Amino acid sequence: MSTLSIDDVSMRFDLGNGEHVQALKNVTLELKTGELMSVLGPSGCGKTTLLNIVAGFLAPTEGKLSLNGVPITEPGAERGMVFQQGALFDWMSVRDNVAFGPKMGGQSPAEYAETVDHLLDVVGLQDFKQKAVYELSGGMQQRVSLARCLANKPDVILMDEPLGALDALTREKMQSLVLKLWKETGRTIILITHSVEEALLLGERLLVMAPRPGRIHKEYQLPFADLGVGADLREIKKHPDFNTTREEILSMIWDMEEEIMGRSEGASS
Amino acid sequence: MIVLIIYITVFAIAFFAVRFIANRLIERHDFTSLKTVTFGDESAVTPNRWASILSVLTIFLLWGAFTNSNWTPLHVPGPFVGDTKFTYVMEAPNGSRDDATVYVRVSPAGEPKSKIETELGDGFAKNDSVSVSAWRSVLVAMDKNDEFKRKQGAKVVEVNGSPISPGHRVQVDDGEIVMTSKGTLNFIPNKGLQMEPIWLPPPENVVDRVVEIAQEGYQNFTLLEHLGWSLLRVIVGFVLGAVVGIPLGYAMGLSDWFRGWFDPIVEFMRPVPPLALIPLVIIWAGIGETGKIILLFLASLWIMTIAARAGVSGVKITKVHAAYSLGASKWQIMRYVIAPNSLPEIFTGARVAMGVCWGTVVAAELVAAEKGAGMMIMVASRFQLTDIVIMGIILIGAIGYAIDILMRKSEDYLVPWKGKG
Ligand SMILES: Nc1ncnc2c1ncn2[C@@H]1O[C@H](COP(=O)(O)OP(=O)(O)OP(=O)(O)O)[C@@H](O)[C@H]1O
Ligand SMILES: [Mg+2]
Numbered sequence: 001m002s003t004l005s006i007d008d009v010s011m012r013f014d015l016g017n018g019e020h021v022q023a024l025k026n027v028t029l030e031l032k033t034g035e036l037m038s039v040l041g042p043s044g045c046g047k048t049t050l051l052n053i054v055a056g057f058l059a060p061t062e063g064k065l066s067l068n069g070v071p072i073t074e075p076g077a078e079r080g081m082v083f084q085q086g087a088l089f090d091w092m093s094v095r096d097n098v099a100f101g102p103k104m105g106g107q108s109p110a111e112y113a114e115t116v117d118h119l120l121d122v123v124g125l126q127d128f129k130q131k132a133v134y135e136l137s138g139g140m141q142q143r144v145s146l147a148r149c150l151a152n153k154p155d156v157i158l159m160d161e162p163l164g165a166l167d168a169l170t171r172e173k174m175q176s177l178v179l180k181l182w183k184e185t186g187r188t189i190i191l192i193t194h195s196v197e198e199a200l201l202l203g204e205r206l207l208v209m210a211p212r213p214g215r216i217h218k219e220y221q222l223p224f225a226d227l228g229v230g231a232d233l234r235e236i237k238k239h240p241d242f243n244t245t246r247e248e249i250l251s252m253i254w255d256m257e258e259e260i261m262g263r264s265e266g267a268s269s
Numbered sequence: 270m271i272v273l274i275i276y277i278t279v280f281a282i283a284f285f286a287v288r289f290i291a292n293r294l295i296e297r298h299d300f301t302s303l304k305t306v307t308f309g310d311e312s313a314v315t316p317n318r319w320a321s322i323l324s325v326l327t328i329f330l331l332w333g334a335f336t337n338s339n340w341t342p343l344h345v346p347g348p349f350v351g352d353t354k355f356t357y358v359m360e361a362p363n364g365s366r367d368d369a370t371v372y373v374r375v376s377p378a379g380e381p382k383s384k385i386e387t388e389l390g391d392g393f394a395k396n397d398s399v400s401v402s403a404w405r406s407v408l409v410a411m412d413k414n415d416e417f418k419r420k421q422g423a424k425v426v427e428v429n430g431s432p433i434s435p436g437h438r439v440q441v442d443d444g445e446i447v448m449t450s451k452g453t454l455n456f457i458p459n460k461g462l463q464m465e466p467i468w469l470p471p472p473e474n475v476v477d478r479v480v481e482i483a484q485e486g487y488q489n490f491t492l493l494e495h496l497g498w499s500l501l502r503v504i505v506g507f508v509l510g511a512v513v514g515i516p517l518g519y520a521m522g523l524s525d526w527f528r529g530w531f532d533p534i535v536e537f538m539r540p541v542p543p544l545a546l547i548p549l550v551i552i553w554a555g556i557g558e559t560g561k562i563i564l565l566f567l568a569s570l571w572i573m574t575i576a577a578r579a580g581v582s583g584v585k586i587t588k589v590h591a592a593y594s595l596g597a598s599k600w601q602i603m604r605y606v607i608a609p610n611s612l613p614e615i616f617t618g619a620r621v622a623m624g625v626c627w628g629t630v631v632a633a634e635l636v637a638a639e640k641g642a643g644m645m646i647m648v649a650s651r652f653q654l655t656d657i658v659i660m661g662i663i664l665i666g667a668i669g670y671a672i673d674i675l676m677r678k679s680e681d682y683l684v685p686w687k688g689k690g
Pocket of ligand 2: 046047
């Protein structure tokens, strides 16, 4: 069984003036194929940094990462990323955006046509495939992002607040879509979010991180993602367990934020 | 001064007239008309078509009015043309006085002058006849035929009944008289408000000149050849500048070594106006085509380099990251992400560069050339052929404008995503 393994990873940013930020400290994590893990944590606790390291955009100062036994040293097609926004190629049509990965991989248009058109169907953008991306709404653009990532058939999909910029209704639809695609494709997914609800709904596993230094605070195993496939997400939110877990995590993050605030207030006085 | 006042008046009248008519006749139903806030909303301000048309028309009409054009209905008062006369009183050394009349014929500018036949009249002061062209003045040697000369102590004391002495002036019909320090009378016919053709020819002369030069050529080359050569130099120089500058800019945007190596050169050369290079280029390459093309190459090179460098720096890092994690190689990133993403910047640079090149080529031709738009107007100005100069300026402006419109249109077509990402 193939896995993504993150082994004792630390990340220190030198700020140049002799100071440094310990963005991550001794993070160890193992993800099996097909797992969907959501990551929560107060702002600045190193979530994006962790994702960038897994994607290969950053090299950790300490520790090792590997995917299926192969060390991660640079970005690669086996680890796809869905950005929050603004990462689509404005100069291409919707369809060309989705076809970008296969095309870069050397496939001919005939080879990737089926995959691309299928994905455009799945995300409901078949009618918009010839449009330029700047002609689409924010929600549609995120669906293009998702389809573009999936077209490349990555082993691991990394999402950094992919739905953060969407309105509540679009967001809910996109959450269902993510769950559906996750079940259909069986990909490993790491999803960063600021919404506790979203983390609970989508994550099989839920990682809560703590700041200063960024580290894993607590991990949960959750049933809601499996329940949510093909179901009405609003029904699941009424689940009593859902509410108790949400309250627990909210107060935990609240405490952490409070601690940060208190600490910086103390430092300034 | 008068022109400026008339211009501002026309501007204001046209503004209120069009406002009034437009509000009456045309009901607007577009989105902008529903905006309540237009002052300060830049997108609600589009050029008013009527204003543009009236603006061009106003300039044309003013031009015609001040040059007595056949094409415009209204003219400002022109210079006096025709026959006029004035009288002077001569005082002889012995104190006796006599008067005489000076007949003046003012002929239109550029036409042969002729005198009025007169009789000498009686008394010791005799009548005179002089001729002058419009806009010019004439010294009246009134005592030449008189019985007492100035040398003998005779002097003019009155003109048309008003006393006059050296340095003073007297208004007469259709002009004025100034007495010089030596006591001669200088007749200056009324100039009116119109411009002399040598300063500003009427529009029809300029158009005639265009037709003439288009058919017969000027200085061994036809009009089309003059303009074509200028344009060709610009295009060759610009293309060379772009072909070298864009890759250089990319290299500077992508490699620290290139950036470090070329930064001092580019930053140093950028503020040097291309015109300042003309003397050096003439020394190095002479006044032939090579020199001009080197000059235009240098003019566009730095602009294109900086534009391409800015284009690369402007690529959002998330797009590059996205492309990498979709499996693109470095070359593919270059080809599919960096190149298209920098196109808007490069187009902006190209527009600026074309403008600068066009200005530079004209200036270089003013200095030295055998053919070209700049050379044409320079030679014409030496012979005071104002109509050719004006024609040249209008054509140079029109071509520069056309180039810019062309660049903007192709930009809209090629980089439709500009400013929308
Ligand atoms: N390039 C960098 N240089 C210096 N410090 C950095 C850099 N990137 C991140 N940091 C620091 O590392 C810490 C973690 O940042 P990171 O962006 O990973 O947080 P995050 O959990 O994603 O926050 P958010 O939820 O607000 O997105 C922060 O304190 C940040 O200041
Ligand atoms: Mg972040």
